[in-house]
Amino acid sequence: MTQARSEICFIAPTDMLARRAAAIIQKRDLSIPVHTAVLEDAAEWARKMMEQGTWIFISRGVTRELIQRTLHTPVVNIPVVASDYIPAIQQVQNVRGPIAFFAYEPPSDELKTICYLMNIQMRHYQFSDTASCRACVQQAAADGAVWGIGGIVSAGYAKEAGLPYVLMESSDIAVSQAIENACQLCELQRENARKQEALQIQLERYQNILNYTHDAIIAVDAQGRVEVTNQVAERLLGPSQAPFIGKPIGQVLPNTHMTAVLRSGTMETDQLMTIGGTLVSTNRVPIIVNDKIQGVVATFQDIKSIQSTERNVRIKLHEKGLLAKYRLSDIVGTSPALLAAKEMAQRFADAPFTVMLYGETGTGKEMFAQSIHNASPRRDGPFVAVNCTALSKSLLESELFGYADSSFTGAKRGGKPGLFEMAHGGTIFLDEIGELPLEFQAQFLRVLQEKEVRRVGGDTVIPVDIRVIGATNRDLMRGVEEGSFRRDLYYRLNVLTVNIPPLRDREDDFLQIADSIYDRIVPDRTQEERQVFRRILEHYRGYAWPGNVRELTNLVERIYLLQKQSLPEEKILDLLSRMTPRDQRPVTTGEAPAGGEELADVERAYIQSALTRNGGNISRTAQELHISRATLYRKLKKG
Structure with a gap:
């Protein structure tokens, strides 16, 4: 997709990233200027580009946050994925001692997993601006870090502190993804603008109809006497006052401002007032002929009707996420x-x-x-x-x-x-x-x-x-x-x-809930597996469930994972007991020895093989194991 003008600009923290981004942009035949700058310099350049029509920027880390915060414009993030760190990690793989990771955002669980698997002693230092970045680097040096890994901002401070440093560069995949995201955002904005314009035309047409054909209509002459009322207006005003024609509007409708519009000649629209206990929206429009005010037409509509119309439009524009699915x-x-x-x-x-x-x-x-x-x-x-x-x-x-x-x-x-x-x-x-x-x-x-x-x-x-x-x-x-x-x-x-x-006060409800969870994650279970599952749950009678249903869900996932390894029931109970605080353990056939070595041995090989099959991808591995990402991370850390 070719940009007709520079709606998008790329701000790179390093010259190397700028050259690679420019090559990717040229290969895709896009009109996206690339500039090398960080922090305040980047924000100042972005401000100048906005004056020329740019409204989407691509950057990363604290520079991205600074531009977005100060200029209030979309800034697409160059995603820092765990694989981007691998070249840098490989350079320090054999280094003994803590490695400091400097970043604007918290480390991903994938990065933690990689460091864990590669036996890297990771220490993360998070900063939000220049001052905090300098403080983080100084703290890392004081903490005994032997190497640092991060972006260009922390690189300078690492040099001042005498801390060996490896510069982390975003991969071409990450850069391409950021450019694609920016292009999609730009195209989405154009499409939204077209839809909004079409919707605005439709709403304007509809609003014009409402302005002059509301359910209730009252017209007065130049002296403020009622000339026209329709049947709906007469019902709204009350039949006890009929007939209305010829009466001063102040007598028929004491709280109206139609006489003020007669004097000023200024239209008043979307005003709220109460008629007979009903909240209505009113528009008061002067009738001007030959530059003279000849009267006023007022239209009224029950506010509930207007709100209903607005709500229908809102629901169409915001359908996603507005539905309740549980009963x-x-x-x-x-x-x-x-x-x-x-x-x-x-x-x-x-x-x-x-x-x-x-x-x-x-x-x-x-x-x-x-x-x-x-x-x-x-x-x-x-x-x-x-x-x-x-x-x-x-x-x-x-x-x-x-x-x-x-x-x-x-x-x-x-x-x-x-x-x-x-x-x-x-x-x-x-x-x-x-x-x-x-x-x-x-x-x-x-x-x-x-x-x-x-x-x-x-x-x-x-x-x-x-x-x-x-x-x-x-x-x-x-x-x-x-x-x-x-x-x-x-x-x-x-x-x-x-x-x-809480679940601890709900007697045997935990069994029914566990069954429903088990049926959902193990739809192809055998009868034997189900019987073993139910016998294991029986050992949890009287358990306090401090995490309530969320903790119960985790337990079901653990049981499924251990069952999938064809472990005997006694072994599963033994391993589950080790993962539970001693004062809240289920009743088992015997007290398990302290430590989690066997659990680590049983689970780690199985999980590592799944990680290998899925190329280290946490999401795909968790999906294969039929457990949540959070559960997989916990098992990796405990293993």
Whole structure:
């Protein structure tokens, strides 16, 4: 794909990378200028290029973050994959002592695995800017690092510190991937612009119709007396005042501003007012003939109708991720504690009030939230889930409230609706709500009380019809007492509560849950394998399950992995016992000796062979073993 102009620019940290990138760009017949610079110099060059029409940059590490943060423009990352480190690691493979890895981002699990397998004593130092980079290098030297590996920024400081250093270069594959990603982003933006223009034309046409053919219409003459009303307007105003024609508009509709429009001649659109207890949106348009104001036409529409139209558009634009898939029937278990929680959730589903879900990590709070939504009258509306710990303070406001057009540099044209708006007509689930920053809690409380939001940089309020479900594993009242959680917000949230029991209080539910997990990951199990699986689980009666269902899932995966190696039942129990804290071990035929050497021997050879077959790829290896990536990493580290 050939770029007609320099919408994309490549910023390389080293001359070598710049030459290789230029060769790749030339081979693909792209018009992408390449420049060598880092940090502030790179940001200044990017700023000049933006003045010439560039809006996408390609860079890596702390330079990428600096450009993106200061210029608010997309910066495609040159991915640093684990294989990029292999040439550098090979140079220090035989070096004894700790090797310092300097990077802007945390090390990948693949890189940790490679270092583990190659017996490299890895120490990672993460920095965010020039000052912290210098400090990291000095700290590494003080920690006894014998070699350093990283990018060009830390290379200079390593030289100052007298630390031998290997410069890590991005591979051609990584560079090609970054260029491809930038080109796709550019093309996607063009396609989105075309679609947005077509949608905008359609919406403008629709809005023009709404402006002048709303369900209710009232027209007044130059003296402010009612000249025209339609039947819908008469019903809205109330038949007791009929007939309306000839009456002053102030007598028919006391709170209207139509007389002000008569005086000013200025159109007023999208104004909110209440008529007979109904919230409506009104447009007041002057009738001007021969430069004289001859009257005013006002149109009214029930705000609920407008919101419904807007919600349909939002759902089409944001369909992905707005659906709740779980129902109460999907929550496995028959213990009295669980049934009581499900019954409470079912009762609360029809109520319009806020629901708070309290439960430990891994107890299934989001499953309950989705189930409540699907059992409620809002089941056909969107379900928006927000993890309050996953959003930084800087993103929290714009993501939840959205932002207006041109509210900040780099803002999307036309603005962007926030998650509260996207949840209009449905449910918004705020997981880990106890982690909301204190300074943000007042804004959230206003949304709950006023049922309206104001976009960042906007000057109008947008009514929203949402139901809030919150979840936390914290004691919110303790947070109130400690001053980290607002008391008024606590009482506003704590209307209806559901306490989700931990797995240790759910009797034999763990057996049913384990069966469903086992059936999912081992669909072709034999009857004998299933019987062995159930006998092993019986040894876990009375186990505390501190990690709840997530820990149970890990146990099922471990049992499957050990069964796949054709180990006898007693051996599986023995190995599982060694992976469990001594005070919480299942009941076995005998106390296992201390240490995990046998487990390492059994599992490591099997996992290493799978890694070899899959070329060291963690994802493919985990898929082959039918376990999660996290479980595979834990087994590698323990092995």
